[in-house]
Amino acid sequence: MSTAPLSATPARRRLRKAAAGRLAVAPLLVFVALAFGVPAVAMAFGAFTTYNPGQPSQYTMGNITASLHGGYLDSLLGSVKLSALSALIGVVAGLLLAQAVVTSRFKMLRTAVLSASGVLANFGGVPLAFAFITTLGNAGMLTTRLHLDQHGWSLYSFDGLTLVYLYFLIPLMVLSVIPSLDGLRRQWREAAQNNGATTWQYWRHVALPVLTPSLLGGFVLLFGTAFAAYATAAAMVGASVPLITLQIATALSGNVSADATNVALAMSLDMVVIATLVMVVYLPLQRRSARWLV
Amino acid sequence: MGRIRFGRASVLLIAGLYFVTPLLSTLWFTVDNSPSGFSLDAYRQIFTVPGLWPALQLSLLLALGTIALVFLLLIPTVVAVRLGSPRLRTVVELTCTLPLVVPSIALTAGISTVLRWCNDNLAPTPFYRTFLLTQNGTFPVVLLLAYVVMALPLAFRTLDAGMRALDVRTLLEAAQNNGASRGRAIVTVILPNMRTALLNTAFLTLALVLGEFTVASILGYVPFAVWIVNGNSAGQGPVTVAVSIVSLLLTWLLLLVLSAGGQRRGGGAPAGS
Numbered sequence: 001m002s003t004a005p006l007s008a009t010p011a012r013r014r015l016r017k018a019a020a021g022r023l024a025v026a027p028l029l030v031f032v033a034l035a036f037g038v039p040a041v042a043m044a045f046g047a048f049t050t051y052n053p054g055q056p057s058q059y060t061m062g063n064i065t066a067s068l069h070g071g072y073l074d075s076l077l078g079s080v081k082l083s084a085l086s087a088l089i090g091v092v093a094g095l096l097l098a099q100a101v102v103t104s105r106f107k108m109l110r111t112a113v114l115s116a117s118g119v120l121a122n123f124g125g126v127p128l129a130f131a132f133i134t135t136l137g138n139a140g141m142l143t144t145r146l147h148l149d150q151h152g153w154s155l156y157s158f159d160g161l162t163l164v165y166l167y168f169l170i171p172l173m174v175l176s177v178i179p180s181l182d183g184l185r186r187q188w189r190e191a192a193q194n195n196g197a198t199t200w201q202y203w204r205h206v207a208l209p210v211l212t213p214s215l216l217g218g219f220v221l222l223f224g225t226a227f228a229a230y231a232t233a234a235a236m237v238g239a240s241v242p243l244i245t246l247q248i249a250t251a252l253s254g255n256v257s258a259d260a261t262n263v264a265l266a267m268s269l270d271m272v273v274i275a276t277l278v279m280v281v282y283l284p285l286q287r288r289s290a291r292w293l294v
Numbered sequence: 295m296g297r298i299r300f301g302r303a304s305v306l307l308i309a310g311l312y313f314v315t316p317l318l319s320t321l322w323f324t325v326d327n328s329p330s331g332f333s334l335d336a337y338r339q340i341f342t343v344p345g346l347w348p349a350l351q352l353s354l355l356l357a358l359g360t361i362a363l364v365f366l367l368l369i370p371t372v373v374a375v376r377l378g379s380p381r382l383r384t385v386v387e388l389t390c391t392l393p394l395v396v397p398s399i400a401l402t403a404g405i406s407t408v409l410r411w412c413n414d415n416l417a418p419t420p421f422y423r424t425f426l427l428t429q430n431g432t433f434p435v436v437l438l439l440a441y442v443v444m445a446l447p448l449a450f451r452t453l454d455a456g457m458r459a460l461d462v463r464t465l466l467e468a469a470q471n472n473g474a475s476r477g478r479a480i481v482t483v484i485l486p487n488m489r490t491a492l493l494n495t496a497f498l499t500l501a502l503v504l505g506e507f508t509v510a511s512i513l514g515y516v517p518f519a520v521w522i523v524n525g526n527s528a529g530q531g532p533v534t535v536a537v538s539i540v541s542l543l544l545t546w547l548l549l550l551v552l553s554a555g556g557q558r559r560g561g562g563a564p565a566g567s
Contacts, residue, residue: 020476021378024370025386031367032389032446035439039404040396046407093309100305109306115549116313118498119542125505126519127538131316134323134535141319167316170309228397231507235523245399245508252406252512265407268400275395283391 094173456491
């Protein structure tokens with residue numbers, strides 16, 4: 001590899017470079033095939049087979065059917081509903097907050113918000129659940145001070161979980177939309193104003209159309225994150241709200257029955273299908289917004 | 295203009311209230327010792343509470359391993375992608391995005407199936423000891439593999455963005471014309487130039503591993519995040535809450551320092567994606 005590249009002919013150089021490139025990428029591909037591919041295939045295979053210790057497994061659609069009926073279906077729909085609602089609120093709130101931060105004159109504010117967002121979006125999980133339990137749980141600080149329970153408030157409900165999820169979804173939205181907001185040219189606004197447009201008209205006809213791909217992309221990202229979230233709900237013991245991640249965990253822990261494990265695999269496959277649909281929407285959008293906002 | 299500023303102020307105020315209230319009331323919870331009043335006992339106990347240190351040690355070990363493996367796998371890849379063909383980029387991008395499609399709980403389900411299969415079928419073979427070794431409680435390789443997979447999407451994007459900010463081709467050729475081998479050029483010229491992106495990647499991976507709960511708890515290991523939840527249900531309430539608050543604030547502080555240090559160079563990508 002250390003021969004002087006200038007001595008080789010261009011064609012041979014290119015060939016050698018391509019080979020070197022493949023060689024450098026090979027470890028990654030092998031690793032992903034082993035550490036990710038094997039479990040993924042095992043999951044898909046298990047979703048379509050029976051499991052009886054000591055007996056050969058047989059192909060069946062039973063697990064998939066079971067995962068799409070009764071309580072399992074309720075939890076799948078519950079997860080979709082919770083993710084969609086919280087992602088929607090997260091997009092709007094995140095956009096407002098990001099815009100407020102971007103247009104602020106204080107540089108420190110931007111640094112603080114960005115780094116706090118990084119922590120909350122990536123490390124939230126368990127500490128987040130505790131923070132909300134001590135604030136708004138049954139014996140929480142605000143619950144007891146403001147007598148919220150008398151008004152029918154419960155943290156361990158659909159609304160409660162939405163409120164908690166927003167705590168890491170809004171930061172995630174802020175992180176993903178700030179680059180696009182930075183990309184909005186000052187001149188566009190000035191041009192609109194010179195043509196007599198109001199602030200509302202500028203947003204309605206210039207800024208929002210340009211931002212649409214990244215807003216949709218943000219929605220999809222938030223949806224996927226909320227859909228996959230497990231730690232927060234598990235730490236809050238929010239079993240009162242049916243969520244598919246909680247169902248899978250219960251089935252996997254083996255407290256139910258041997259059959260349930262394979263139904264858990266089927267539910268995992270359902271999740272993968274939904275997440276795949278979500279990514280199929282997300283990737284092209286991200287590319288499109290990148291084209292606008294160079 | 296005045297109206298806009300008013301709107302901005304109220305947005306910031308509401309967001310501030312929403313994000314600060316839970317933290318403040320949690321802080322209050324940890325220092326308020328009902329009958330006797332203010333007390334820092336919960337924080338003093340952090341140093342003596344049983345189980346915290348082993349759990350933290352496990353998490354930090356796993357984080358170190360994950361960061362090392364992520365760098366080992368991704369740095370050559372990112373260089374190759376930058377120099378190579380668009381087709382290579384597509385393949386790598388797709389590979390690194392795949393884990394996003396499988397939520398961590400689904401990955402866990404897959405891993406536990408593989409482990410179950412190995413347990414049923416490997417017992418009579420000599421591989422069984424290796425298999426058990428990968429699940430060793432002091433350093434579970436299974437968790438390490440899962441964490442690397444989970445870190446790939448974000449790590450690739452961050453490193454790739456850092457690499458894009460460099461003129462890698464010119465740097466490499468200059469180094470090679472001066473007699474450096476390719477590997478040496480990468481280590482001594484390219485890497486120092488993207489230390490912000492490397493630091494960001496390392497840090498985000500650390501945060502991911504420290505906060506990871508799903509895989510570890512279902513597979514039955516007790517790293518940091520799992521210990522906090524277990525400890526809380528075992529009646530060590532205020533201490534575990536104090537630990538989780540301290541860890542959250544420490545992480546934030548670290549990231550604040552990091553982003554302040556990295557601000558001069560545009561190399562790093564923002565967190566998130």
